[in-house]
Amino acid sequence: MSHSLKRILIVEDDPFILKILNRNLKSEFEIDSAVTGVEALQKIHKGDYSLILLDLVMPEMGGFEVLEQLQQEKIKIPIVVFSNLAQDEEKERALALGAKAYFVKSDTDIDQVAELIRRGIANKL
Numbered sequence: 001m002s003h004s005l006k007r008i009l010i011v012e013d014d015p016f017i018l019k020i021l022n023r024n025l026k027s028e029f030e031i032d033s034a035v036t037g038v039e040a041l042q043k044i045h046k047g048d049y050s051l052i053l054l055d056l057v058m059p060e061m062g063g064f065e066v067l068e069q070l071q072q073e074k075i076k077i078p079i080v081v082f083s084n085l086a087q088d089e090e091k092e093r094a095l096a097l098g099a100k101a102y103f104v105k106s107d108t109d110i111d112q113v114a115e116l117i118r119r120g121i122a123n124k125l
Contacts (some may be wrong), residue, residue, distance in 0.1 A: 001010050004029040010081070011040040013058045017110065021053065024114035029121075037061030041069055047110065048075050050121050053113070056083040056094065061084035067097035080120065081112055 007030045020031070022031050032047060034040040038060045041073045044052070056063030063081065070077070081094045081102045091102045103113055 007032060007048060008053060008117065008121075009034065009040065009043055009047065009049045009052050010053045011035075011037070011058070011063065011123045012053070014055070017082075019107070019111045021114065024111060025117065028082070028118065035059075037063060037066040038094065040066055044075065044077065051117060052077050052079045054079050054081050054083075054099070056081060056085050056090070064093065064097065067094060067099060071098050077122065080113075080117065119121070 005028065008025065010018060010021055010031060010033045012021070012033065013035045014117070018033055022033070027048075030051070032043060034043050036058050036059055040054070041061075054063045054066060063083065067079065070079070079099045081099045082105060083090070083102070084105050086104045086106065094102050101116065103116070
């Protein structure tokens with residue numbers, strides 16, 4: 001992969017969603033993925049990402065814990081949450097923990113998410 005491509009970390013434990021996002025974004029971005037919050041943090045500490053697409057409900061460590069850890073470590077990578085959690089309290093908590101945007105999977109087409117990532121990175125969120 002060319003280093004001129006922006007790198008995105010997709011943190012998602014659903015293989016189907018991961019596959020579609022990867023297919024929609026791989027021509028424009030270098031995609032890395034993690035299926036747990038623990039794996040995500042390991043990759044974030046090693047990698048240089050332009051954006052993180054973060055699920056909240058995952059095995060081992062969920063997205064809220066990832067957000068809390070990144071906030072404690074003062075890691076400033078733009079984070080877009082893409083989750084099945086649809087309650088306002090969850091959305092508010094994620095945004096308070098530093099997420100730049102929050103999308104509910106059942107309300108958002110994956111193509112829309114891919115487009116929002118493209119625009120977000122172009123505009124630096």
